[in-house]
Amino acid sequence: MSALTAQKPEAAPAAGGRWIEHWAPDDEVFWNTTGKAVARRNLVWSIVTEHLGFCVWLLWSIAVINLGKVGVTLDVGQQLWLTTVPNLVGAFMRVPYTFGPARFGGRNFTIISATLLLIPCALFVYAIGNPDLPFWALLLIAATTGLGGGNFASSMSNITHYYPSHKQGLPLGLNAAGGNIGTSVTQLTMPPLIVAFGLVAVGWVWMPLVLVAAAGAYFFMNNLRTATSAYTIREMGRISRERHTMIMSILYIGTFGSFIGYSFSFGVLIKNQFPEVQAAHFIWLGALVGSVARPIGGLLADRIGGARVTFWNFLVMAAGIAAVWFAVNAGSWGLFLAAFLLVFATTGIGNGSTYKMIPAIFRRKALEGIDEADGTAVESAVATARRKAAAAIGISSAVGALGGVLIQQTFRISLTEAKSVVPALLVLAAFYCVCVVLTWAAYLRKTGPDRRSLADAGV
Template sequence: MSLPTTDGTTTDASAVPAAAAAAPVAEVAAPARRRLGRRWIEHWDPEDPTFWRDGGRLVARRNLWISMFAEFLGFSVWALWSIVVPQLEGAGFALTVDQQFWLVSIPSLVGATLRIPYTFAVTAFGGRNWTIVSALLLLLPTSALAIVVQNPDTPFGVMLGVAALAGFGGGNFASSMANISFFYPEKEKGKALGLNAAGGNLGTAAVQLAVPLVIAAGAGVHLGRAGLMMIPFIVVAAFLAWRFMDNLQTAHADSKGFASATRSRHTWVISFLYIGTFGSFIGYSGAFPTLLKTQFPGVTIQLAFLGALVGSVARPFGGTLADRVGGTRVTIASYVVMALGALGAIGALHEHSFGLFFGSFLVLFVASGVGNGSIYRMIPAIFRADAEASAPRSDDDAAPADARPALLDGARKAAAGCIGIAGAIGAFGGFLIPRGFAASTNHAGSLVPALWVFIGVYLVMGVVTWLVYQRKGSRLAARSI
């Protein structure tokens, strides 16, 4: 059985849940506005239990798994230069430490900047369509990398430009998360987004594990393979999205929710805090292979993948733990543990102890992953609690009957906007941390000053979290955020 789509073609009934297929053809064939594309689903209501049970869940899961794969590749491309840079010297490139950290950090800067427009691209072009486009865009940084690393005389400016192209992979996270959020009901959205985020984060660990093996296979070092190895997977991801994903006619950009989020102080507090968790995860992931290469030259940099791996795995654990004991408590504890991890790294540098250095960074990765999960859990709780605190009392006869539901709905939309903004701002930490290490090395000849600064920032973030959301007498302390 086939159903009409918005562009006059047809789509399989199997691509549309049973409840949608049962809708009158006139309803399906008369959309609110014409949209270009092959696979548009006109009717989508995951909050309806019957709709969800009779096919909606299967369609959502199919889109989730393909989206996770595409996002996994996005993170892999985003992190490519983190594992290529430490091996440039072996391929004949003569780069200063500052130049190496520029190549590591610039993808994070570009990726963070792209996250907001990538979020709105989903509603402008359709989730399926944009997944295809964003996947194919990854062919640019991978192909360009394969070319420029062949010639050690390549100008540094050209290499920096190619590294910047890897930022396309960082933007994929935002569009993937926005797209999947439209498919799931509120009660299952947290789990779905957690899986989507964790699956993407694992791309960093995967590429740091695989690249050293691939480029060293056979005689010599073949850095070009780092880019070439990604191309077949990118093509597969684009094909799977084209063949099996769907666009939702009902997915609309919530400009009011986004605007509401920009006016809330909580958005900017959370964004600041997220720099410390997600920014640390991305920043340390990018810098860790180079740190191992420069501080402990005799150690294989392939071990660096363990940092990104444990940080990715810890993220859903942080959300689960936050559900049990409160996101604020878990977030504060994460900052404290991160400060202790950085302190351990300082001690390791003084003693030149690889074991202590490596272990301290694994602590940093785990704590940052836990903090990522707990902050994402805090966001909807904060906006809901703030709305409830502002809602009129039930015994207030002058209050409109629908005031409370309207406030809660506005809070939900503002929380969604906050997630997009915080995700973009937090990613800038991936630029700041490598640049901090570069400045520290240039001016002090050591990583230690940068680590002391990071410790101070983590403690400040912990105090801010306590003051705003945990301190007795603060507006939201009694609501167990």
Template sequence: MTVSDKAAVEALEPGVIGKGRWIERWEPENTLFWEARGKSIAFRNLVFSIVAEHIGFSVWLLWSIVVVRMYGTYDDAGALVTAGANGWALTAGQGFTLLAVASGVGAFLRVPYTFAVPIFGGRNWTVISALLLLIPTLGLAWVVQHPETSFGVLVAIAATAGFGGGNFASSMANISFFYPDKEKGWALGLNAAGGNIGVAVAQKLVPLVIGIGALGLSAAGLVYVPLAVAAAILAFLFMDNLREAKADPRPTAASLQHGHTWLMAFLYIGTFGSFIGYSAAFPTLLTVVFERSDIALSWGFLGALIGSLSRPYGGKLADRVGGAIITVGAFVVMAIAGLTAVIGVQNESLGLFFASFMVLFFATGIGNGSTYRMIPSIFGRLHQAKGADTDESRLDYKRQAAGAVGIISAVGAFGGFAIPFIYKIAKEQSGTIVPALQIYVVVFLVMAALTWVFYLRKGATMRNV
């Protein structure tokens, strides 16, 4: 064997990092490789994926807390009594619109972001997506200083925050390739939780930074500019691309042919869509329903924090007992919490309302982890049903599962778009958010029933996934 031949063979050894930080072969299901080399490489990529995704989520939800400072106070006749920060005087309806648009754009971008990993490579796309966060952060820093700006322009700038929401799909699709099936639930749960917790950090950090110095509201965007650059640099230096994940988009397109992909997308609207929608709306609800902007600014972050921390445990529980049963339990708890939140609003009990939402956030986190764990299990069953157990077919279904993760995350994130708008409509038409909460309770119960029918019922082909 010549020197060049030996080099070529070594370059194909599992885990060897080549030019451009491309790993040509990756075998996480090989126990010897995983323990000797794979685990440490996967963990390194997971850590810096979490860093980038964390900054992305923070930027995505920046408006959820900035908007609280921009509301005006109006009398019963609709006349402005006092303006908010920097002379802004947004109505509750305008605030809900900003939140919905930012969430909706983030959901939409998850589709192309999913395809970006196969095209560019996971490490490369993490660098690009982190740098794209400079657009919404600098845009926010500029526009909040110009209250004369039209609402249309304000909406357009808020929409760019959706770049941060797209990061999740590419990050999850990428990390799913690094880990063996038995550890996917915990790894994906940690990756998602690290991102999700960015919502809580932003909602806690922003009120602090805008109160320091002369920058005011602009500081909310400016503080994340160096953080986005740092995330890009760290990804460039320490992450890797997997050749196994670099494929054409056909496996992702093939995943759309399975009914389970669309059913899981619907269920994910109930778990992640609820998490992101309630995270965006919760500070505004405290402000416009109970007129407690002080609590919104000081404690509005707590729900997102609880939901983020509970997510990996949903994945871990699903690894042990199956995702379906955990998902059903999460939806039932969410429905109960929604009912007690209704009672809190009707009785003007801020304490009951706040506590109900904390339980609701906890259940969304558990449900997020368990539903995501169900996806690779479902595609594993689909592969088994096909009956062609070859390396090529296993890789094809693995790629389909990764593609489905991105598509499901995109559809699910549209819950973050719908929830603020439903609150907006309920508040404007009935003067209360109670009808919106009642709708959510019914939807959660329907989702629990669907999960039981397709994934728990005796005789279901995907039972106990």
């Protein structure tokens, strides 16, 4: 029995038991007798809250094309700002939200982050009821939906602490997929809801669900005492400058940045390239496919390694973009849709595999030079690794969301300046090839006296 399996099992903390003083998921006895059930319960309500966060985050992307129905007239530039600002705010909010679970406790901050979603919903209802509001006021109201984008970072950094290092891929993938699929849910359900009840329903519909999520977190989630050593801003800055944090942030631009950027842009691209197609009938498919694929990426990463999955996934992403380019040139709607859905699937798989890599990288670094027989030293190193990984996840998620803005702007510049989507596709394919090389150089290339790669060490 290893040093990490020497702890005595404890009785499982009750649902809503507030604080858990001892948490050792890498202890096999503890995990099988106590940890697994508690982790799953917290994961469920984390998924619910994060899902609603994404739904609210995407609220204006659907509403903006229907504002004319309530007497709000905007030009194309103003409409684009109303969809871009929430993305920007959501990206920046992910940094402070990363601190939330460590500072206040995972349960407590989930309650807070869920309740805050009432603000953008209520302000949206107010805006629709007052169509004479100036554009700057609409912009500020739209910006508050960025609170929903921040939920991802707090949710992921919290769930990281609950699962054993070698089993984090699937739960992190499920947690993220549950949030990501909120994008598709909003795009699918809002148009018929608007037809049936009017645009104001887009704000009202989420409020009771948000209250249910907050109540679920209150009654069924827990805080981990071992995860409350919050990093200061200075320490967070130091982690952000670490080599692997920067590398993983770039890779996450390629995965999540692509997912959110394509989700915001897919309808515009369909309308631009195939104007005869009803974009609203297909826009939700991309986000759905990308969301469902995310836990698959995590599961594959658990089995064969995150770095290997990420490497091959970026190759397929580049090939998928090439297929999109071919479909555009051929004027084939069927091939365009199939190729883009393949790309969406790879964004999800890559999201799952990269988030598996981050905890594995920091765990490996923390255990370098540690005697595995020294249980105290190992436990301390693993705890430090979990805190660093949670911080790195928050940083990477923020950078990735900003990457989505860059992708939106790449398409905008390509369509307005070159009158074609092809230049944007070439830039994206080249970037994915860079990610292939970066993944190989950092994690698959065999180095050191034992000629092993980081992937061989479990990354």
